[in-house]
Amino acid sequence: MGAASPARSGSKVFGWLGWAGADAIGRILLLTVSTAILSRILSPQDFGVSALVLTIVTVMAVFVGAPFEEALAQRRSLRRSHVEAALAASWAAGLVVIALSVPLGFALAAAYARPEMAGLLPVAALTILFSGHGDITTALARRRRRFNDVAFANLTAHVIGLGMAVAIAFAGAGVWALIGVRLFVSIARAVLLQVKFGPLILPRWSTQRMRELARFAGLSLIELLADNLTYLVFNNVVGAVYGLTTLGYVNMAIRLVEPVRGAVIAIAHNLAFSFFGRESRDGARLAETAATVSTRTVYLIAPMFFGLAAVTPALVPMVAGPGWDEAIHVAAFLALGAAVGLPARMIFTSLSARARPEFGLVSSLLGFSGSLVVLFVGVPFGPIAVGVSRLAGDAVQAAFAIALPDRLAGWPRLARFWSFLRPLALAAVMGLCVAVAVRWLEAAVGDLLTLAIVVPAGALLYLVLLRTFARDSFDVFLAAGAPAFLRRGANT
Structure with a gap:
């Protein structure tokens, strides 16, 4: 057996x-x-600028949603209050990092002499709230083994997001099109997953539930941070040196x-x-x-x-x-x-x-x-x-x-x-x-x-x-x- x-x-x-x-x-x-289209419209410098901005946003996103996805997925006993508390903590962390993205954007613009970075980073950081909601909803899908719903949301979100990004690239938006890919895909994915797993999940703080999730979420946070810092260091070293x-x-x-x-x-x-x-x-x-x-x-x-x-x-x-x-x-x-x-x-x-x-x-x-x-x-x-x-x-x-x-x-x-x-x-x-x-x-x-x-x-x-x-x-x-x-x- x-x-x-x-x-x-x-x-x-x-x-x-x-x-x-x-x-x-x-x-x-x-x-x-989409890459084949965008690479013929945009310059290597545009791709370099977007790489720096999106890598920083990826590291910021580690603090929102993703650590709770693992913590929620592995729990033997899960209540709705766990999910609501995880979303409350994610949105609180998201608001903090979005606020930090404003001065960080100006610092990045000064360091690389690219003024547009001051606006690119805060706008790109808005993806964090939507990706956090999507990560928590994905945890519910994993527990229920509804991987087909996740696949549908992922694929459909990419059709929507990439289509919109290519459209604004043809409209002459430049590097904003590359930022738009991440933003549009995150929004569409969060909405589609929420529709699949209604009723609407709303944030509600619970100190007790957060204590129950804290250990696993904390370890997952550090692991994800280590993974994503690799890209951050890569991009900044390459950008600074080359x-x-x-x-x-x-x-x-x-x-x-x-x-x-x-x-x-x-x-x-x-x-x-x-x-x-x-x-x-x-x-x-x-x-x-x-x-x-x-x-x-x-x-x-x-x-x-x-x-x-x-x-x-x-x-x-x-x-x-x-x-x-x-x-x-x-x-x-x-x-x-x-x-x-x-x-x-x-x-x-x-x-x-x-x-x-x-x-x-x-x-x-x-x-x-x-x-x-x-x-x-x-x-x-x-x-x-x-x-x-x-x-x-x-x-x-x-x-x-x-x-x-x-x-x-x-x-x-x-x-x-x-x-x-x-x-x-x-x-x-x-x-x-x-x-x-x-x-x-x-x-x-x-x-x-x-x-x-x-x-x-x-x-x-x-x-x-x-x-x-x-x-x-x-x-x-x-x-x-x-x-x-x-x-x-x-x-x-």
């Missing part, structure tokens, strides 16, 4: 990732198309990789957390399930990002147009970092389901420190150091996940190491073959046709490698809903 459950859990996660992936793919396509134009190149690379990375993190964490939560009272069962789910997840995540790294020489020019070559290598390293670091997060998700989020926090702090060291050491190498530093930070987090004591992770370190190494090696082989094909085809047939050839070819090659060297995971993938012709081929 115990052995069957983890296998079924791996199949369920594949199934969940299937429909949730449709939402992620839709948002990624929308962001890619200038806003170079920062624009880095921001273009981030815009191509981070939507995929963010979607995968959200989907994998939310779905796995929901499943782990059901078994949180049985440590042995949870550890066994975490081992299975973590291993299966690597087989899905690793090829996605190794493939993305391999196609960046064709993808960046196709999306951004001419003049953005500096972003290619940065994007490749960002994608490789995601391939190495994201699968290990499943271990921290399983610990978080047992109300032990401090290990995710330590992981984020260690990764942040590793990234800083490489970033400063690599300054002479130019923008590529930003990508390498992120790869280093992700590698540190993965190493920490593998090094955790057996009693915490529930499975031996050596088994953890090999369970991550094999899928990473298979994905690396596929990525190397795709990279060679891109280099050979790009000059002959152009970027678009190159991508049309190598993406399905890479996916097919990975399936062949999976069937040859990891047949158990290949069978689970088929059972989770692969096309019928693949299942027939596997049985012959």
Whole structure:
């Protein structure tokens, strides 16, 4: 009985990732198309300015909503008063940081000699109140496993927000269009989620409820802060040392990789957390399930990002147009970092389901420190150091996940190491073959046709490698809903 459950859990996660992936793919396509349009209207300096402003807003948003999402999602007993108290605390924190954004905007404008930053930052900070409401509503969806509603809200909000941003870019609004993306998407998402989960959630303070949420929310806050400070430091170091134009190149690379990375993190964490939560009272069962789910997840995540790294020489020019070559290598390293670091997060998700989020926090702090060291050491190498530093930070987090004591992770370190190494090696082989094909085809047939050839070819090659060297995971993938012709081929 115990052995069957983890296998079924791996199949369920594949199934969940299937429909949730449709939402992620839709948002990624929308962001890619909008980036392709905006990069031809706006300058690299505009992208650099927006990167600085939006990164600061992202750090500010850590104090509003997001820490309570985890605290609400993991509680065994949740009352409406918990939700109302969390929203009251979020709005109080949001009003404070919005007020602080006004003097900070003027300071930013003076530091970078860009007067428009004085207005951009306070307007962008308004997204905090809406994103906080959306995060708290998302916690309710996770508890009820209504991931389809979250997917609908996310995708529809991006259609609305990106459409409005492109429209104001054509109207000549310049960098305001890039700020508008975040603002419009946050507003639309909050409204759509609230409609799905009516009646209206209103803030109502409760000291008792806040005490009950405080420990988990506090640890989640620090972990999120550590994660987002990485981007803040990156952008400010690059902007200060290399200038806003170079920062624009880095921001273009981030815009191509981070939507995929963010979607995968959200989907994998939310779905796995929901499943782990059901078994949180049985440590042995949870550890066994975490081992299975973590291993299966690597087989899905690793090829996605190794493939993305391999196609960046064709993808960046196709999306951004001419003049953005500096972003290619940065994007490749960002994608490789995601391939190495994201699968290990499943271990921290399983610990978080047992109300032990401090290990995710330590992981984020260690990764942040590793990234800083490489970033400063690599300054002479130019923008590529930003990508390498992120790869280093992700590698540190993965190493920490593998090094955790057996009693915490529930499975031996050596088994953890090999369970991550094999899928990473298979994905690396596929990525190397795709990279060679891109280099050979790009000059002959152009970027678009190159991508049309190598993406399905890479996916097919990975399936062949999976069937040859990891047949158990290949069978689970088929059972989770692969096309019928693949299942027939596997049985012959």
